[in-house]
Amino acid sequence: MPLFYFTRGEQTCMAISQSIMDNVTVVSFTIFKIIYNFSKNSEQFLQCCVSQVNPVTAGESRWKFKHPEVTNITGKVSDLDRFDAQFFKVHYRLANSMDPMARKLLELAYEAIYDAGLNPIELDGKKIGVFIGSGLSETENRGCYDYKTKHGFGITGVSKTMYANRISYWLNIKGPSNTIDSACCGSTVALEQAILAINLARDGKTKSFAENADGCARSDAINILYLQKARDALRVYGEVVKVKNQFISRIAGETGQVFGFNRDLSSLTLFLKQFYDEANVSAEEVEFVEAFGSASPESDKMELQAIEKVFCGNRTDTLLVGSVMSNIGYTDCASGITAMTKVLLGYHKGEIAGNLHCEKPRQDIAALRDGRMHLVRDNQSIRCTYTAVNGLSDITRYKSTIPRLLTLSSRQDSNLSKIFDDLKSRPIDPEELALLHNIHANNIPGHLGRGYIIL
Incomplete structure (x- = not known):
C-alpha cells in the first residue's frame, strides 16, 4: 500500500x-x-x-x-x-x-x-x-x-x-x-x-505462498558463516556447489518498472537454468528449494512459476519448497544467510522445518495442484542431497537510453520557462529526465501549458 x-x-x-x-x-x-x-x-x-x-x-x-x-x-x-x-x-x-x-x-x-x-x-x-x-x-x-x-x-x-x-x-x-x-x-x-500500513503483515504473520498472503513481517537477524576448504574442515554441515548473484530485470508496467520483489519471469527462469548448467547439476536432482517467499501475492506467484519451469519439467519425484521468512519474518540484508542457516541445520538434523501460516497454499500453480511441487508445512525428513537457496532483493539500478527531447506540461507557460531554464543551467541528469518522461507520459488534469526542449 x-x-x-x-x-x-x-x-x-x-x-x-x-x-x-x-x-x-x-x-x-x-x-x-x-x-x-x-x-x-x-x-x-x-x-x-x-x-x-x-x-x-x-x-x-x-x-x-x-x-x-x-x-x-x-x-x-x-x-x-x-x-x-x-x-x-x-x-x-x-x-x-x-x-x-x-x-x-x-x-x-x-x-x-x-x-x-x-x-x-x-x-x-x-x-x-x-x-x-x-x-x-x-x-x-x-x-x-x-x-x-x-x-x-x-x-x-x-x-x-x-x-x-x-x-x-x-x-x-x-x-x-x-x-x-x-x-x-x-x-x-x-x-x-x-x-x-506498507508491506507489513498487520498480524505479524508472513504467509509465504499462501492464498491469503498479505505482506511480510520485519525481523532482526545477525548471522555468520565460517567457510573453509573441505580438506581443512574439522566439522562439515554442507558442501557449497555454486553461488551466483545477478541483477534480474524488473517487470515493465503501464507506468514504468514495477518495483519491489517482482521480477521478469522469463529473465529469472533463464538465470536459474544457466546457473544449473554452469554448476553441472540437473535441476531435477534438487530435493528441496529454500525459496524467498516474500508473501506478496505477485512476487510469490512469479517465484513459484520460475521454480516450476526450472525444477519440475521432467520431474519424477516431488520437489519440496519452503521459506524461512514464514518462520521468522523478513530479515532484510541477512535474508540470504538466514535461509542458508535453516538449510544447514536441516542437513544436521535430517529434516527441514515446515512453513508457518500456510493453511491454504495458493492453487494457481499447476505443479502444486498435480503434486510435482509440495509446500513443506510440517517438519519433513530429507535425504540431504542437493538443496537450492533462492534470494531476491530490491536494488534500484538506473540505465538511461532516453533521447534528450523532453516534453512537459504545466499550469501556465511561464512555469515551463522556469523549468527549462533550470534544466539548461545544470548537467544532464538521466535519472531526472526518466522521471520527467514518466510524469508527462499522460495528461495531468488542469495543466494548460505545453512545451518541449532539446537538451
Whole structure:
C-alpha cells in the first residue's frame, strides 16, 4: 500500500513510500518535500543548514496580538496568500476559509508526487493511505468561532480531520485517511502508523505462498558463516556447489518498472537454468528449494512459476519448497544467510522445518495442484542431497537510453520557462529526465501549458 505521511506545524513534510500489500502492485522510492519558515524546498533548507544562518527573524506576524510577553521573532512560511483552488478542486469560498496549512499540504502533496516521477492521475482509485500529524491550530479556533463568517465554509475549512481527507479526495485514492494529534509526538506517531500500513503483515504473520498472503513481517537477524576448504574442515554441515548473484530485470508496467520483489519471469527462469548448467547439476536432482517467499501475492506467484519451469519439467519425484521468512519474518540484508542457516541445520538434523501460516497454499500453480511441487508445512525428513537457496532483493539500478527531447506540461507557460531554464543551467541528469518522461507520459488534469526542449 503506498502512503503519504505529513507533519503539521512549523514544518510540513511528506514522504511517499510504495509497497506491495493485498493485491496492489508497485513499490519503490521515498521522496520528501519540505517547506520551513525560511525555505521553499529541500535544497534551500540544506543551504540554510550548511551556511549556518539563523532564519528566525523579527517581522510582521500573521496574527495581531497585544500581549507584552509574546514575541514577534518567529519563523514564517511564505506565500500563504497564494493557492490554485481550481487545480486542487477546492471551491473558491472554501479556499479563502481554509487553514493555510491545509493549502500547503495539498501543494506539497503534488510536488512530492511529481518529484517521485509520478503523474497524479496514476494514483487515481488506488489503495493509497494518507497520514498526517497535526497539533494546535490558531486558525481552527478563529474559523470555528468567528461570527462574521456566514457562508458555512469555516468548519470544513479549518477542521484538522480534513487535512488528510482533502488530499485523498483530490487524488481520488481509497486507502486510510487519518489526521493524528499526539501533541509534539504527532509526526512520529503518524509515521509509525504509515509504516505499519506498507508491506507489513498487520498480524505479524508472513504467509509465504499462501492464498491469503498479505505482506511480510520485519525481523532482526545477525548471522555468520565460517567457510573453509573441505580438506581443512574439522566439522562439515554442507558442501557449497555454486553461488551466483545477478541483477534480474524488473517487470515493465503501464507506468514504468514495477518495483519491489517482482521480477521478469522469463529473465529469472533463464538465470536459474544457466546457473544449473554452469554448476553441472540437473535441476531435477534438487530435493528441496529454500525459496524467498516474500508473501506478496505477485512476487510469490512469479517465484513459484520460475521454480516450476526450472525444477519440475521432467520431474519424477516431488520437489519440496519452503521459506524461512514464514518462520521468522523478513530479515532484510541477512535474508540470504538466514535461509542458508535453516538449510544447514536441516542437513544436521535430517529434516527441514515446515512453513508457518500456510493453511491454504495458493492453487494457481499447476505443479502444486498435480503434486510435482509440495509446500513443506510440517517438519519433513530429507535425504540431504542437493538443496537450492533462492534470494531476491530490491536494488534500484538506473540505465538511461532516453533521447534528450523532453516534453512537459504545466499550469501556465511561464512555469515551463522556469523549468527549462533550470534544466539548461545544470548537467544532464538521466535519472531526472526518466522521471520527467514518466510524469508527462499522460495528461495531468488542469495543466494548460505545453512545451518541449532539446537538451
